[in-house]
Amino acid sequence: MKVLVATDKPFAKVAVDGIRKIVEGSGNELCLLEKYTTPEELYAAVVDVDAMIVRSDKVTKEVIDAAKQLKIVVRAGAGYDNLDLAACTQRGIVAMNTPGQNSNAVAELALGMMVYMARNTFQPGTGSELKGKKLGIHAYGNVGRLVAGIAKGFGMEVFAFDPFVPADTISKDGVKVVNTVEELYSSCHYVSLHIPANAQTKGSIGQALLSQMPKGGCLVNTARKEVINEAELLLILEERPDLKYATDIAADNQAVLNEKFGTRVFATSKKMGAETAEANINAGLASANQIVKFFQTGDKTFQVNK
Ligand code: 3PG
Numbered sequence: 291m292k293v294l295v296a297t298d299k300p301f302a303k304v305a306v307d308g309i310r311k312i313v314e315g316s317g318n319e320l321c322l323l324e325k326y327t328t329p330e331e332l333y334a335a336v337v338d339v340d341a342m343i344v345r346s347d348k349v350t351k352e353v354i355d356a357a358k359q360l361k362i363v364v365r366a367g368a369g370y371d372n373l374d375l376a377a378c379t380q381r382g383i384v385a386m387n388t389p390g391q392n393s394n395a396v397a398e399l400a401l402g403m404m405v406y407m408a409r410n411t412f413q414p415g416t417g418s419e420l421k422g423k424k425l426g427i428h429a430y431g432n433v434g435r436l437v438a439g440i441a442k443g444f445g446m447e448v449f450a451f452d453p454f455v456p457a458d459t460i461s462k463d464g465v466k467v468v469n470t471v472e473e474l475y476s477s478c479h480y481v482s483l484h485i486p487a488n489a490q491t492k493g494s495i496g497q498a499l500l501s502q503m504p505k506g507g508c509l510v511n512t513a514r515k516e517v518i519n520e521a522e523l524l525l526i527l528e529e530r531p532d533l534k535y536a537t538d539i540a541a542d543n544q545a546v547l548n549e550k551f552g553t554r555v556f557a558t559s560k561k562m563g564a565e566t567a568e569a570n571i572n573a574g575l576a577s578a579n580q581i582v583k584f585f586q587t588g589d590k591t592f593q594v595n596k
Contacts, residue, residue: 291319302571313581340362354378361584425446493518496526
């Protein structure tokens with residue numbers, strides 16, 4: 291079988307070497323398409339492949355249509371909003387993710403961004419400490435849980451809202467369960483976003499929630515830009531000069547935000563939550579192993595288009 295690693299944002303070499311070992315070691319062929327700049331390059335690369343590993347790369351209907359032999363696509367990571375699941379399902383292609391494999395890298399970045407914002411983006415002047423501050427975790431999945439653990443090490447008081455996670459799973463981690471999303475935003479100095487981007491969540495974080503944050507509140511987004519209502523974010527930052535926004539996924543209107551709000555806003559130059567050697571190795575190798583197992587035994591654990 292021919293396995294393509296198609297990554298606009300390449301894995302670390304050590305991860306690619308590991309993927310190669312797994313794929314070739316099981317008698318399959320590996321090919322690479324890295325740092326491509328146009329969808330056409332991806333269409334051409336997928337023509338004869340049986341399996342694909344991607345990161346945030348967009349696997350659209352056009353990609354699926356071009357990939358005539360494709361049987362499985364694995365998103366090396368958590369969020370699979372970049373895969374056209376309907377197109378995969380229609381063709382009988384199995385789509386998977388690798389939940390948890392890159393979560394620690396994202397969690398560490400979330401805390402790093404909190405420190406950065408608390409310390410005036412490392413500019414001269416008096417900052418504040420995380421210790422004793424209230425942190426609200428919006429969605430208690432793999433990343434949210436890790437953020438909670440690290441934040442407790444900082445001495446933060448941690449709260450979480452997640453209607454899909456049983457309350458005792460949250461509380462046994464020493465995290466306070468919050469029953470409504472409004473309560474989370476109104477009680478926490480920092481809110482860390484870990485919701486997926488889907489039809490229910492897109493544009494859901496806007497003025498109604500952000501206006502409830504306590505004085506000096508800071509929203510940290512290592513999830514997806516699509517969950518933010520960007521027009522309302524701009525309005526609330528104008529209305530409330532005490533609020534801050536840090537994101538790993540630059541807003542479409544980031545240039546305007548930067549110009550208007552200076553060090554009250556921060557965006558990484560390219561999404562880097564999962565950009566660690568460890569996360570690349572964990573997610574990359576898991577993807578390769580999932581593909582090999584699928585071809586060898588038909589195993590569909592982690593399938594997301596069921
Ligand atoms: C994920 O959903 O796993 C993260 O957002 C990481 O995305 P990336 O592989 O594009 O860095």
